[in-house]
Amino acid sequence: MKPIRWKCVCAYDGTNFAGWQSQARGVAIQDVIEARLQTVLKQPVRISGSGRTDAGVHAHGQVFHFDAAWPHGEQKLLIALRTGLPPGIQIKSAKPARADFHARFQATGKRYEYNLHLGDADPFTRPYSWMIFRELDIKAMQAAARHLLGRHDFRAFTALNGPEMNDTTRTLRRLNVIKRGRRVRIVCEGDGFLYKMVRSLVGVLVTVGEGKLAAEAVGEILRSRQRTEAVQTAPACGLFLMKVFY
Amino acid sequence: MKPIRWKCVCAYDGTNFAGWQSQARGVAIQDVIEARLQTVLKQPVRISGSGRTDAGVHAHGQVFHFDAAWPHGEQKLLIALRTGLPPGIQIKSAKPARADFHARFQATGKRYEYNLHLGDADPFTRPYSWMIFRELDIKAMQAAARHLLGRHDFRAFTALNGPEMNDTTRTLRRLNVIKRGRRVRIVCEGDGFLYKMVRSLVGVLVTVGEGKLAAEAVGEILRSRQRTEAVQTAPACGLFLMKVFY
Numbered sequence: 001m002k003p004i005r006w007k008c009v010c011a012y013d014g015t016n017f018a019g020w021q022s023q024a025r026g027v028a029i030q031d032v033i034e035a036r037l038q039t040v041l042k043q044p045v046r047i048s049g050s051g052r053t054d055a056g057v058h059a060h061g062q063v064f065h066f067d068a069a070w071p072h073g074e075q076k077l078l079i080a081l082r083t084g085l086p087p088g089i090q091i092k093s094a095k096p097a098r099a100d101f102h103a104r105f106q107a108t109g110k111r112y113e114y115n116l117h118l119g120d121a122d123p124f125t126r127p128y129s130w131m132i133f134r135e136l137d138i139k140a141m142q143a144a145a146r147h148l149l150g151r152h153d154f155r156a157f158t159a160l161n162g163p164e165m166n167d168t169t170r171t172l173r174r175l176n177v178i179k180r181g182r183r184v185r186i187v188c189e190g191d192g193f194l195y196k197m198v199r200s201l202v203g204v205l206v207t208v209g210e211g212k213l214a215a216e217a218v219g220e221i222l223r224s225r226q227r228t229e230a231v232q233t234a235p236a237c238g239l240f241l242m243k244v245f246y
Numbered sequence: 247m248k249p250i251r252w253k254c255v256c257a258y259d260g261t262n263f264a265g266w267q268s269q270a271r272g273v274a275i276q277d278v279i280e281a282r283l284q285t286v287l288k289q290p291v292r293i294s295g296s297g298r299t300d301a302g303v304h305a306h307g308q309v310f311h312f313d314a315a316w317p318h319g320e321q322k323l324l325i326a327l328r329t330g331l332p333p334g335i336q337i338k339s340a341k342p343a344r345a346d347f348h349a350r351f352q353a354t355g356k357r358y359e360y361n362l363h364l365g366d367a368d369p370f371t372r373p374y375s376w377m378i379f380r381e382l383d384i385k386a387m388q389a390a391a392r393h394l395l396g397r398h399d400f401r402a403f404t405a406l407n408g409p410e411m412n413d414t415t416r417t418l419r420r421l422n423v424i425k426r427g428r429r430v431r432i433v434c435e436g437d438g439f440l441y442k443m444v445r446s447l448v449g450v451l452v453t454v455g456e457g458k459l460a461a462e463a464v465g466e467i468l469r470s471r472q473r474t475e476a477v478q479t480a481p482a483c484g485l486f487l488m489k490v491f492y
Contacts (some may be wrong), residue, residue, distance in 0.1 A: 011368045058370075090369050090372070121336075122336050123257055123258055123336050124304075124374070126333050126336075127333060
């Protein structure tokens with residue numbers, strides 16, 4: 001039987017993992033899934049994700065692909081994969097894909113969500129939120145977000161210690177700040193994101209919300225293409241990869 | 247300064263604790279709170295909870311009391327207690343109470359909620375749900391619940407290995423089965439509960455929902471005052487103590 005390409009969607013609680021991609025230190029989500037695949041398929045399998053998520057970042061809709069000969073149908077593969085994974089990782093779907101499908105190179109966009117919690121969160125919300133112990137000016141954050149929408153060079157909003165990038169231009173299609181009770185959700189959608197870009201966008205929006213930076217100044221930082229101290233990186237625990245578009 | 251009585255409300259993720267009350271094995275939630283109080287008050291303090299919760303059971307509104315001389319006001323006590331606790335335990339409020347307030351003996355009722363999830367739950371829901379891999383007949387569960395409401399001897403719904411009880415009569419004021427999407431919430435309120443009673447009620451309702459037991463049979467089991475094999479104990483992880491009434 002010839003191997004075919006499989007496309008999988010997975011969810012994970014990133015709290016206790018060293019991020020998506022295999023690292024020298026700690027257990028990566030990719031390692032755990034590959035180990036399970038090896039058990040199920042009885043041979044080593046490499047998976048390719050749509051992109052990395054950092055240590056501590058969560059996902060509801062990470063996508064990856066791999067090649068395997070599996071004669072028992074997709075439903076049985078899904079059950080076999082799910083059964084042996086730890087509770088923090090779930091395979092949501094496993095489906096045959098076109099032979100040229102590529103989880104990373106064919107992605108046309110991604111949606112992330114970031115959770116802020118105003119004040120001390122309860123033990124069920126805390127591991128998935130950035131707790132902010134002051135009021136935030138939501139209207140100012142929304143105004144700042146409008147300066148970031150569209151096609152721009154986002155060099156000012158990537159990590160200084162990240163990999164060298166040639167092309168730092170991305171299109172931000174959506175950046176919503178939605179308050180409901182003590183919870184503030186930041187929804188961020190675009191054609192692609194630089195290293196730590198979402199957490200940098202969230203960080204600068206919070207700085208604006210705290211009244212430490214004017215909404216218009218965010219546009220100036222963007223145009224400067226230089227990261228400044230006003231751009232803090234929001235903690236990993238509040239970030240969720242929601243969906244990868246193809 | 248004379249000690250006064252304090253009433254606290256706390257929330258906890260019971261996943262990694264050996265239940266509320268100090269045990270020979272494992273770390274109990276009570277131990278952790280008492281250790282924090284000792285640090286803050288600079289002397290050993292004993293706390294009294296509204297009742298025990300088993301290992302793995304969660305709480306949004308557990309209540310306890312203790313006596314302490316604390317000259318700095320309730321807000322500062324709350325902050326001092328919160329600061330040093332692990333993320334799985336949160337003190338929601340700390341307020342001076344009447345000298346004769348007793349968290350257990352003065353409780354007039356409790357509300358619990360239990361989460362079922364139909365099918366495989368995602369990593370964020372799974373630690374707080376009982377996953378049920380078949381459809382449930384919700385109407386039959388609701389009919390069975392009606393047989394349990396009111397004042398009854400609930401001896402058939404306590405654990406066989408529990409402490410000897412003289413008085414096993416309790417009043418069940420509310421037992422709702424609410425389905426929303428793949429989630430089924432069971433809300434349970436009464437003047438008091440026997441050892442593992444909520445989990446036994448949930449267990450028998452699920453047996454009815456699976457079609458293995460008729461709704462009317464639940465009334466017969468109740469009247470028999472004898473636990474049978476049809477009364478399974480639902481897993482601890484789905485159970486939340488929501489509120490204690492005074």
